[in-house]
Amino acid sequence: MIMGHPGSGNRCALVARFFTFSLLLCKTFLISALNFNSVNVDVDLFRVARTVDKRFLSVTIDASLMAEEKFMYLLGSPKLRTLAKALTPAFLRFGGTQQDFMKFIPPSEFYIPKSYSGDSRSHSGTACRKFELPPVLEEKLKRDWALQALFLRQEDVQRKYKQVKFSGHAVDLLYSFVNCSGLELIFGLNALLRTPDNVWESQNAELLLNYCERRQYIMSWELGNEPNSYEKKAAIRLTGSQLGEDFLHLRNILQKSALYNSSGLYGPDVSQPRDHRKDLLTGFLESGAKAIDACTWHHYYVNGRDASLDDFLDPKVLDMLAVKTDKVLKIVHSLSPGKKVWLGETSSAYGGGAAGLSDAFVAGFMWLDKLGLSAKLGLDVVMRQVLIGSGTYHLVDNNLDPLPDYWLSLLYKRLVGPEVLKIQVLPSSTNKQLLRVYLHCTNKESSSYRKGAVTLFALNLSKKQMVIKLPALISNSTVEVFVLQSAEAGIDGLRSRSVRMNGDVLKMVDERTLPPLQGVELPPVEHLNLPALSFAFYVLKQAASPVC
Template structure:
């Protein structure tokens, strides 16, 4: 490194950097400490101000509406295990939607009851799914997913009738897990003049109001694909008018007049999708509380392991997000923008990749980059539903991305700071970092959490920012349960050397960090994801949360 470059980096960081090295910790995770062949990355950060503050429910989850294609599968939401796992990810939104929401028709089977006559719902402790029934449903759901995937491939979708039971089970799951439910309504119910037929939605809202269910709403899923799915074309301007009609319906309700409404859930911007978004914003921006769009990096049917580790593919989110943010800002300044549905690969995910350890690089990078760019909520497809990008497996056990999400929730606060990683070759591409104030439920005000990932097969050394050099650092390093490239396909993950798994259906393991001894560098093993918490940073930006740059 030249003297001029060194002086420039020192000026950016405000002084010399003292760094730390985890070395061998008591649990002996086997982190590389030799530095042999490793890349040195220097991190600079501005700790005086925050560049964005995301919604406290920033990391949120979805339940794919495919779960409701046979109403009996909704009982899986009564599983103690899935409720335990979901509650641990709060605060969060819980979106019920997806491709099949636009084929679902509410078909009541019992008279709507007045609020005064509604029987009390069973307590959360009383709603327990018998083990024999859970085992049977899980087995049958595995078969059902194959049927659904075949329908997706053929683009042949059938109308699905659902009753009050689906709504009751969703509400029970949402309220008992502590999430905020968003229900996706069918936008393909159209009148002769191609406007939205709101009568079925009105019936559903009336039932939910009679039960006092706390629900927010969406209307339609990926309107850009309506022609392919159903041979129906709805332009953006008409869609905005449909949302305005829904908002009017909600305003007429004593219970839902203040509820959230989100949309249009359009696919990532290109071609006619931009026209749909712009037309929608012109006629419907005032009706919504946040503008939602969907993002996937690659096609799940023809992607590869290399794609999941490709920095250029990860960087592609920037261009897409900036395009949506720019158009929303122009049409409706101040309107929040959300990733209303997102994961690694579209088409249901990539088998053997989207549910494996390697998917964590796309997921953590998306969380870090989305917050930095100014998106307020990111809804992960999918907690449970058809496809290969689940957070839980067919036995409802957590997959690697679940554990990554859980650590994010516990360690990362909503305040985003500016940070950059530089190697001898310039901006680091394979060592990627993001910086937030720490979650104040876990750490004192002023603490910082550094999110980092190493996409390379070689270890890396990170020099930490100057102002956090002298205090305590806690490390949470995630690696596959097998070394090298083989481990990238793993469906298990180690935290600081120990494989993570539930203790029982009601109990998650302790997610403890390792306190690092003073040393020269933070070590980031090959193919690893890590959170480093600087507990004594006393960062000015994290003390004064009123100051936004």
């Protein structure tokens, strides 16, 4: 269990769940006795292969939410704040295409209301209640947002972006959300404000920095979004060298600030490398690498406008992440050794996502594999596009209800620690490409797990059950199981916007309360049964890994 110990009143229910789920596993195994794939895995519990940032799984909000300032009030929803807080520790990146078409309009004079006096970093009290959204207004805004999202999607298809002005009040709403949810804000500045000589014009950014400093808003910064595409979006071509100089200029501005002199600066947020685009990242690092704290790039697997269900289950599509990551890491490590590399924006399908897929259960295969593979390859932070916002790749839908990838992210946060351990499917196994397995130390913040526990998570891309045979080293450990399956049966059920965990459909208890997410504990076993087209977390509680 990962949310405290149940009282006596819940014990009968938990016992019933244990036997029900155990019988379900046994029934599944017996029925599938002649219809399963068996694989052997090997593990190394004695060495940490890599350690990622404690905020490894982070999230984004697309700057298009600020295209009409009234929608920023959605960030005051108690439900949304509850969902966001459960994903901490995490960064929240506020940026995207729209950030490069936005201009800050400061108030005529700075005025700090009494509710903002003192430490603005407090997570409770007047500052958090000030922007809490009343239920009646929330319902109206959600209806309006559904229409706005359609408009924004059309704007992206046409690549015609209108210039947007935003006020200090919009920034207040954003900061209240991250502050009261416990997230760490990274704000994306407009890089398309440029002089006739194509040099970044920093005056507007300095007005925003000044405003945020007066408010004592603790935050980090980015400059520009996907500069590779500026020529298509704004008829402006930028070299990597010039981009590096722009970042150095921004770093100099930050260093002159009493509040932001040591704040984080991340970039250049380039799209995934293609042969004709690698020169931009190379030129940027050659001129501006010392300005940034981590190098950021973006990754999507497929085009959302023509992606298919099969794409989301194709091992070859999933493996492309490793190919792209290898290219980026080689460039960064050769030009700026030791520099952290982040996926600064990522999801399943570009172009706003694939309708009926990116917001469905099937998207979890891409998302969970990306988390496992990114940590294994050495990416330090992965920022999911988006927590809420336009498109169909969101974690929380337009009604502010959590989608399957949200529940997957929540389980990952609670069960998976930052220490990456080695695990591999042995070559002798059949259909091994259809099983993806990863191993981490169990999250040490989960106090119900003893020292040395490890979490194995796995994806079954096959239409048959997978039987994972464990090495003797860990087969004597009790196992806490969290199996995630679509709420609807069959291949078409993979398009469901609901998910079952150990047989129960996951949903919020009420607007401010998440379910307990209790696993089912099984006795020591030599094999783990993973149903067809599902994924799961297995906490091996007595693995006794000396590095965990």
